Amino acid sequence: MSYATVLRCRKCGQEYPIQPRRICDFCLSPLEVCYDYKALKAVVDRSSISAGPTSMWRYLQLLPVEPGNEVDIGTGFTPLLHAERLGRELGLDQLYLKNDCVNPTWSFKDRAVAVAVSKAREFGFNTLGCASTGNLAASVAAHAARAGMEAYVFVPAGVESGKLVGIAIYSPHLVTVDGSYDDVNRLCGQIAMEYNWGFININLRPYYAEGSKTLGYEVAEQLGWRAPDCVVAPAASGLLFTRIWKGLQELAMLELIGPVNTHMFVAQASGSAPIVHAYNAGSLHIHPVTPNTVVTSIAIGNPADGYHALMTARQSGGGAVSASDEEAMAGVRLLARTEGIFAEAAGGVVIASLKKLAASGAVQRDQVVVAFLTGAGPRTQEIVANVVQPTRTPASIEAFRKVVEPTAGELRQPQAAGKRGD
Amino acid sequence: MAKKQVLFTFPRELIREPVIHNLSHTFKVITNIRRADVAEDRGWVMLELEGDMREIEAAMAWAKARGVRVDSVGGDLVEG
Numbered sequence: 442m443s444y445a446t447v448l449r450c451r452k453c454g455q456e457y458p459i460q461p462r463r464i465c466d467f468c469l470s471p472l473e474v475c476y477d478y479k480a481l482k483a484v485v486d487r488s489s490i491s492a493g494p495t496s497m498w499r500y501l502q503l504l505p506v507e508p509g510n511e512v513d514i515g516t517g518f519t520p521l522l523h524a525e526r527l528g529r530e531l532g533l534d535q536l537y538l539k540n541d542c543v544n545p546t547w548s549f550k551d552r553a554v555a556v557a558v559s560k561a562r563e564f565g566f567n568t569l570g571c572a573s574t575g576n577l578a579a580s581v582a583a584h585a586a587r588a589g590m591e592a593y594v595f596v597p598a599g600v601e602s603g604k605l606v607g608i609a610i611y612s613p614h615l616v617t618v619d620g621s622y623d624d625v626n627r628l629c630g631q632i633a634m635e636y637n638w639g640f641i642n643i644n645l646r647p648y649y650a651e652g653s654k655t656l657g658y659e660v661a662e663q664l665g666w667r668a669p670d671c672v673v674a675p676a677a678s679g680l681l682f683t684r685i686w687k688g689l690q691e692l693a694m695l696e697l698i699g700p701v702n703t704h705m706f707v708a709q710a711s712g713s714a715p716i717v718h719a720y721n722a723g724s725l726h727i728h729p730v731t732p733n734t735v736v737t738s739i740a741i742g743n744p745a746d747g748y749h750a751l752m753t754a755r756q757s758g759g760g761a762v763s764a765s766d767e768e769a770m771a772g773v774r775l776l777a778r779t780e781g782i783f784a785e786a787a788g789g790v791v792i793a794s795l796k797k798l799a800a801s802g803a804v805q806r807d808q809v810v811v812a813f814l815t816g817a818g819p820r821t822q823e824i825v826a827n828v829v830q831p832t833r834t835p836a837s838i839e840a841f842r843k844v845v846e847p848t849a850g851e852l853r854q855p856q857a858a859g860k861r862g863d
Numbered sequence: 864m865a866k867k868q869v870l871f872t873f874p875r876e877l878i879r880e881p882v883i884h885n886l887s888h889t890f891k892v893i894t895n896i897r898r899a900d901v902a903e904d905r906g907w908v909m910l911e912l913e914g915d916m917r918e919i920e921a922a923m924a925w926a927k928a929r930g931v932r933v934d935s936v937g938g939d940l941v942e943g
Contacts, residue, residue, distance in 0.1 A: 467897075
């Protein structure tokens with residue numbers, strides 16, 4: 442059985458039954474799923490979790506899905522890597538990378554969508570909907586295929602054709618919408634009111650949010666059942682950032698880890714940084730902005746969970762940092778060069794922000810720091826296309842020697858000179 | 864009758880104008896303020912608009928044309 446009890450308003454505390462619903466009727470704030478933690482405490486322990494599947498579903502009891510209803514495409518339990526080479530460059534001895542680039546559709550969205558689609562099926566929806574520029578759309582389309590459900594995926598007309606392939610391959614109803622992002626927002630809001638669909642980031646949003654908690658669970662388990670000292674994670678709507686925190690808090694509440702003293706640092710692209718602006722201004726309100734950045738996967742100007750992300754950063758003793766597009770691209774290259782991971786530009790924002798935090802002393806050399814890489818690079822590889830600067834050589838060993846000798850001559854084995862390869 | 868929850872953000876130059884009053888007198892839309900915070904340099908109001916959807920859309924377009932930033936209360940729907 443699921444231990445989810447009610448939906449509760451994050452602002453005013455008003456409660457609602459577990460049902461498709463987006464915001465509080467009273468204060469118009471986001472809702473979140475609450476659980477019977479007392480009952481959970483009696484049934485969940487470290488060994489029962491560790492004996493579960495090597496996927497996000499090892500935490501099924503902590504999610505709002507009835508056992509047996511999981512729509513599972515193999516998401517989660519992604520690697521937590523000790524990043525020694527990157528750590529040396531940044532002056533951090535205990536830097537870890539949570540590599541969510543390796544999920545089935547190459548982003549963390551698979552976690553959130555897995556729970557939302559499972560719940561959509563429980564609610565009896567036959568059709569799913571979402572509005573996205575790439576990662577979310579691909580994940581919804583893939584889960585719909587696995588669940589045997591219809592999916593309508595709305596994409597702004599300007600999205601690159603390369604991204605559309607990664608969505609269309611799963612055979613959803615792919616709808617490109619003429620007009621601005623605002624127009625797409627407006628249209629999807631109207632569709633959600635008119636059609637009886639499970640709209641992932643509208644009426645399924647509270648459940649969609651819960652999937653991201655598993656990132657917090659996994660990191661704690663992979664660190665040997667402890668919370669990190671510092672987290673650096675990207676924010677678009679703020680949902681991921683707040684749910685990593687919620688995941689850590691829940692584990693502490695269930696006494697699976699000790700008290701959480703994690704400093705939560707939120708990272709945004711400078712061209713779409715309403716949460717960072719509010720943090721720096723000491724404001725309690727997130728003023729929406731119009732995004733202007735190439736980091737499209739986190740370009741949300743009006744973040745639904747922005748206030749709560751801001752509060753998480755403040756109350757945890759963390760902070761908020763932004764990185765320009767150039768800094769983000771440099772971050773992508775630095776990560777690839779030092780750790781062999783090709784992340785999307787949001788990962789570059791995280792690495793660039795981490796670099797600033799390490800340089801300022803906000804995160805310190807001996808602290809256990811976890812940086813979250815939430816999507817893989819190939820889907821948007823055109824933004825770092827300038828890395829392709831090959832060495833050109835005629836097809837003869839003499840010519841090749843002349844080309845490489847200035848930089849790689851010492852690598853040649855003397856006894857190999859004159860030998861032919863097999 | 865449709866309902867739409869929106870966030871109006873007012874720039875400094877509109878702080879002293881009765882924009883919501885004027886909106887409800889220009890369009891057949893009921894305005895219901897749910898939360899707000901207005902300072903001397905900027906202000907925001909979360910409100911519910913109720914009426915025919917075409918009338919609500921027209922009222923929102925009118926507010927935008929006046930210089931009000933209009934956003935959805937639940938945040939942007941288009942995600943990465």
